[in-house]
Amino acid sequence: MVDYSVNGSVAVLMVNNPPVNALGHAVRVGLKTGIERGAKDSRVRSIIIIGKGQTFPAGADIREFGKPSKEPWLTAVGNLIKTCSKPVVAAIHGTCLGGGLEIALFSHYRIAVSSARVGFPEVTLGLLPGAGGSQRLSRLTGLPVAMEMISSGRHVPARKAKEYGIIDEIVSGDLLKTALKFAQEVQSRPFKDRCLRYKVVPNADRVEEYASAALTQVKKKYKGFEAPVACVQAVRSSAELSYEEGMKRERDLFLQLGQSGQAKAQQYAFFAERAVTKWQMPGGSYKTAKPLPVRSTAVIGAGTMGSGIAVCLLSAGLPVYLLEQNEKFLQSGVKLIESIMAGSVKLGKVSMETAKRAATLLKPTLSYDDIKDVDLVIEAVFENLDIKKEVFSKLDKICKPSAILCTNTSTIDINRISSATSRPEKVVGTHFFAPAYHMKLLENIYGTKTSPEAVATVMKLGKTINKVPVLVKSCHGFLANRMNAPFSSEAIFLVEEGASPQEVDQVNEDFGMPMGPFKVRDLSGIDISWRINREVAKVLGTSITKETRFLGGNRYCGLNDDFYDKGRYGRKTGKGWYLYEKVGGKTAVADPEAEEIINSYRQSRGIVKRKITPQEIFERQFYSAINEGFRILEEGICNMPEEIDISWIYGFSYPKYRGGPMFYASQIGLQRVYDRICHYHETCPYSIHWVPNRLLKKLAENNVPFTQWANHVSKSKM
Numbered sequence: 001m002v003d004y005s006v007n008g009s010v011a012v013l014m015v016n017n018p019p020v021n022a023l024g025h026a027v028r029v030g031l032k033t034g035i036e037r038g039a040k041d042s043r044v045r046s047i048i049i050i051g052k053g054q055t056f057p058a059g060a061d062i063r064e065f066g067k068p069s070k071e072p073w074l075t076a077v078g079n080l081i082k083t084c085s086k087p088v089v090a091a092i093h094g095t096c097l098g099g100g101l102e103i104a105l106f107s108h109y110r111i112a113v114s115s116a117r118v119g120f121p122e123v124t125l126g127l128l129p130g131a132g133g134s135q136r137l138s139r140l141t142g143l144p145v146a147m148e149m150i151s152s153g154r155h156v157p158a159r160k161a162k163e164y165g166i167i168d169e170i171v172s173g174d175l176l177k178t179a180l181k182f183a184q185e186v187q188s189r190p191f192k193d194r195c196l197r198y199k200v201v202p203n204a205d206r207v208e209e210y211a212s213a214a215l216t217q218v219k220k221k222y223k224g225f226e227a228p229v230a231c232v233q234a235v236r237s238s239a240e241l242s243y244e245e246g247m248k249r250e251r252d253l254f255l256q257l258g259q260s261g262q263a264k265a266q267q268y269a270f271f272a273e274r275a276v277t278k279w280q281m282p283g284g285s286y287k288t289a290k291p292l293p294v295r296s297t298a299v300i301g302a303g304t305m306g307s308g309i310a311v312c313l314l315s316a317g318l319p320v321y322l323l324e325q326n327e328k329f330l331q332s333g334v335k336l337i338e339s340i341m342a343g344s345v346k347l348g349k350v351s352m353e354t355a356k357r358a359a360t361l362l363k364p365t366l367s368y369d370d371i372k373d374v375d376l377v378i379e380a381v382f383e384n385l386d387i388k389k390e391v392f393s394k395l396d397k398i399c400k401p402s403a404i405l406c407t408n409t410s411t412i413d414i415n416r417i418s419s420a421t422s423r424p425e426k427v428v429g430t431h432f433f434a435p436a437y438h439m440k441l442l443e444n445i446y447g448t449k450t451s452p453e454a455v456a457t458v459m460k461l462g463k464t465i466n467k468v469p470v471l472v473k474s475c476h477g478f479l480a481n482r483m484n485a486p487f488s489s490e491a492i493f494l495v496e497e498g499a500s501p502q503e504v505d506q507v508n509e510d511f512g513m514p515m516g517p518f519k520v521r522d523l524s525g526i527d528i529s530w531r532i533n534r535e536v537a538k539v540l541g542t543s544i545t546k547e548t549r550f551l552g553g554n555r556y557c558g559l560n561d562d563f564y565d566k567g568r569y570g571r572k573t574g575k576g577w578y579l580y581e582k583v584g585g586k587t588a589v590a591d592p593e594a595e596e597i598i599n600s601y602r603q604s605r606g607i608v609k610r611k612i613t614p615q616e617i618f619e620r621q622f623y624s625a626i627n628e629g630f631r632i633l634e635e636g637i638c639n640m641p642e643e644i645d646i647s648w649i650y651g652f653s654y655p656k657y658r659g660g661p662m663f664y665a666s667q668i669g670l671q672r673v674y675d676r677i678c679h680y681h682e683t684c685p686y687s688i689h690w691v692p693n694r695l696l697k698k699l700a701e702n703n704v705p706f707t708q709w710a711n712h713v714s715k716s717k718m
């Protein structure tokens with residue numbers, strides 16, 4: 001795990017633990033032995049620590065967290081480095097993160113190649129640097145930088161790290177050769193004062209000012225997360241306490257966080273995000289299917305979604321033909337793209353260089369002929385089967401045979417769309433979430449005839465455009481919207497029965513959702529949900545009237561329609577479920593007129609308003625969604641609960657510190673969740689989504705641990 005060799009007067013400790021050289025137990029033992037050996041070796045006058053392969057150690061081995069820790073601990077290894085009688089040089093490439101950066105900061109010198117990145121991402125795992133990083137970084141960088149770096153987990157590029165004082169030298173050429181030269185040079189220099197423990201924290205007298213600014217920022221930016229606050233507190237103690245006391249304070253905070261449910265959930269989410277990349281479908285998987293190259297693209301439809309999708313492709317450096325049916329729509333799409341790009345530059349999300357290049361890559365057009373040679377097309381026209389089929393029939397005639405034809409449908413079965421082409425194997429769903437340039441989920445959907453090659457192509461595309469792609473099998477609503485349907489319907493039913501939109505939103509926001517369902521409805525537009533309901537009715541061969549109480553055998557609430565009839569479409573009209581300060585405003589306040597609409601709706605239908613508890617609000621929304629999640633698993637729409645959880649985290653901004661709805665259910669206990677679902681099945685009749693799911697029942701009855709759930713999912717279609 002750590003290879004020891006001597007080159008002239010320099011010992012080289014090469015960490016060899018692919019893929020990321022994580023500092024698991026064997027590596028810690030190897031480093032300890034290597035340092036002790038180097039210290040004793042009479043040939044050796046300095047020591048290098050370097051990573052083999054793609055990176056310097058990228059942190060502790062996260063898989064060891066939660067298990068009994070085995071000595072030597074990282075701090076003990078670090079203390080050996082720090083007190084070594086010979087100077088130790090950390091030679092950094094790739095990602096020097098977490099425990100890796102701890103090792104580097106214990107070393108006496110740090111050199112790095114310019115492409116390297118350093119950081120303390122522990123906070124993203126619900127933790128803080130646990131081997132003294134919060135005490136040593138501030139001594140190098142000062143308090144504000146240390147507080148920001150540690151509470152954000154940001155990866156800092158080598159050049160910036162040099163500016164901060166973290167890296168001593170940026171080097172070029174072969175890292176080992178340069179490091180050997182550097183390690184020889186430092187042999188004649190005194191190095192005891194290189195030990196960070198003896199440095200004073202710059203501007204320690206301003207700690208109160210820095211800490212209060214940092215705390216205000218993290219509480220706003222990472223609302224609900226415990227770790228960022230603890231990170232600031234740990235760095236703060238580096239200025240307020242002695243080094244030893246600060247180390248103890250950091251340790252206490254680390255242990256507190258480690259025992260919290262948040263850390264467990266965030267570490268689960270880390271591995272879940274990686275698990276979903278290992279997709280499988282009938283006839284192929286990430287192991288067997290090869291993606292086709294995507295060098296050019298087209299987006300059909302320059303509305304809000306189409307323009308947002310174009311921004312994603314352009315930002316990744318892909319040329320995009322933006323196709324519309326008339327000049328007016330086309331120009332409005334181009335303007336929207338320009339304004340999204342300008343906004344992203346202003347927020348520092350996109351560099352000016354990328355924005356300028358994007359402008360040259362965008363090719364607005366009205367002609368299908370222009371897109372005949374592109375490698376991949378994404379259709380983003382109105383959510384209507386007939387219109388989509390018309391577009392796909394044209395694409396089939398025009399596009400080259402190898403082109404991948406994607407649809408950004410949010411609900412329609414891919415098989416119904418691909419039937420309009422002679423090449424259903426090339427048709428795949430790529431469902432973006434609004435706003436497309438911001439939300440990270442890309443729900444990729446395969447139909448019965450979609451080829452693994454087409455899936456491999458869109459899974460790779462997702463990564464290229466910096467999204468988190470999740471693969472699901474086609475069905476109405478797919479994974480995310482299918483689960484969101486009961487969640488969202490229950491919110492309206494709760495208001496119909498007596499809750500206020502504010503009460504429902506509050507429960508959701510207290511749980512950690514960034515916005516309650518009624519604020520979301522106001523944002524996306526009440527007219528949009530009105531129209532979707534009509535489309536659903538049309539597909540079911542019926543229509544919606546004031547008397548409609550059931551739709552497709554399910555309970556239906558017409559409250560949304562009453563708001564629509566009053567022209568209250570949400571933010572875009574300045575009023576919806578809430579009142580806004582202006583048309584397009586963002587500040588939602590309760591509105592007596594909205595309350596009046598709700599009251600008269602209840603009166604006209606003889607509904608007697610009742611008091612609804614926050615617990616009922618929570619359970620009816622989240623447990624109905626969880627029940628649907630189990631149905632999705634049972635039907636093989638996805639293969640593992642991780643795919644559901646990641647879809648909620650990145651598609652609906654579900655709080656990562658709760659892991660996702662399925663993980664959350666496992667923490668509550670499946671038997672309890674199942675019992676409550678049975679209760680609502682009895683007390684809330686007429687909603688198919690309350691029929692208790694069989695898979696859930698089976699897993700609950702057999703007390704199956706979360707990690708085994710996927711084994712009970714139907715794999716018959718693989």
Ligand SMILES: CC/C=C\C/C=C/C(=O)SCCNC(=O)CCNC(=O)[C@H](O)C(C)(C)COP(=O)(O)OP(=O)(O)OC[C@H]1O[C@@H](n2cnc3c(N)ncnc32)[C@H](O)[C@@H]1OP(=O)(O)O
Pocket residue numbers: 019020022058059060061062063073074075095097098099100102121122125129130131271274275
């Ligand atoms: C007393 C306690 C003292 C100290 C506390 C120290 C705490 C820590 O160090 S916490 C860990 C801090 N480090 C991180 O959080 C880094 C996590 N990793 C990443 O961000 C990325 O993996 C990467 C930037 C390092 C590389 O990205 P990429 O090239 O895209 O690869 P993948 O993310 O797909 O990862 C490949 C493979 O490696 C597994 N993996 C990555 N990091 C770790 C890790 N720290 N421990 C264990 N395993 C790790 C990852 O799961 C992938 O595995 P699979 O191929 O099986 O999916």
